[in-house]
Amino acid sequence: MATQTPDSPAAAPAGRDAERTRSEILAVAIREFADKGFAGARVDEIAAKTRTTKRMIYYYFGGKEGLYISALEQAYTGIRALEQQVDVEHLDPAEAIRRLTALTFDHHESHPDFIRLVSIENIHYARHIARSEILAGLANPALDALTRILERGRAAHRFRDDVDPIDVHMMISAFCVFRTANRYTFNAIFKRDMLDPARRDHYRAMIGDLVLEYLTAGR
Amino acid sequence: MATQTPDSPAAAPAGRDAERTRSEILAVAIREFADKGFAGARVDEIAAKTRTTKRMIYYYFGGKEGLYISALEQAYTGIRALEQQVDVEHLDPAEAIRRLTALTFDHHESHPDFIRLVSIENIHYARHIARSEILAGLANPALDALTRILERGRAAHRFRDDVDPIDVHMMISAFCVFRTANRYTFNAIFKRDMLDPARRDHYRAMIGDLVLEYLTAGR
DNA sequence: CAATGTATGTACTAGTTAGTTAGTTATACG
């Protein structure tokens, strides 16, 4: 009867595997919290979408809030690991800015759950991030890369010398986050889907132009 | 005993005044929904913070969701009414852009509840805005003003001619919304409060420069 | 001033939801 499909998502009991159970719960939790928020997500529903039971959530994460914090940590560390792969050191400063901006842009588009979790965490005044040691001490590869580009551009007298890396990072994030996070209300009001694939290249180029023209203004 | 302080927030029964009861409930609801989100807000708590009872919420708004939609509508129409007062027609295009940008900037800073409601509504995929006739047909004074500025700038050959008003509006919004909406996680990670009054002028000028340099690039 | 509808308060309820109690099964290890 029971055919053995070794890696099917929610089939056989799959024996006992602590790490697998834990990570399956986490994956489901990320999706649920991102979809409905902390208060809107239901522990029972998260459990039902895994192969295990609610009891295991309490066993591994202590409670709803512990699960939420772990989900946040997992989402953040995953994103940061991806960012670490960015390599723009070999490009000239202007090209490096365009590349970094484009990568950030694509990145945000392909991780909507992460963006939603960040929005939700802001609604909670970042209370959980502040409480998490993991998240407090997380390195920021994208900002580091940006800082080095700006230094090179400035040394080569190609960029203005009065800009702060965090401010530039903020500009880029603002645009990319807004496009994803505010997609729905923006579309409802302006009848324009900022994530329409037909407009993707236009917006990716636009944010690159925007930042680069700011950095090279008057030069 | 009971001293009559005519306008104290939560004192005497104040007789029967439908309009007053309704608007008091709405004001409290806006704050509660903005603070805790739709799922996180509690009907009982909203009622407790008014001078009336939960019964009245159901009497006037039908239910929690009806109240939430009314709160959204109230917040949006209030903001739009303010935007309507923007007058930049007498300024030259560049100055008008700076002025409009600065107004938008200050505007977002002084209405955090509105920004939070928009974030929350995006978490709900703008489902309620889409359902509301009031919100669907609301005029957009800020975009209209921007459109006219861009036309004037373009006619005077001061601005590039390949920019779309909605895109420019999006840039400005992105920056201003991000600064308010993502304040908490940004501060937790970069240890920089984007709303620190000491940095306000810097950021207000920065968004003006950013937009203006984009619009006048190569000119 | 009767009467009719609007506005309001009190007390309740049915359903939900986070968290728990009490136990069972598999696996590692001596």
Next chain:
DNA sequence: CGTATAACTAACTAACTAGTACATACATTG
């Protein structure tokens, strides 16, 4: 091979929460 312990399940509970039934006071108007 047996036993300690980690991994796991099912059923339960106490508290909460949106929504309602019922009663009533006030005000307007004929």
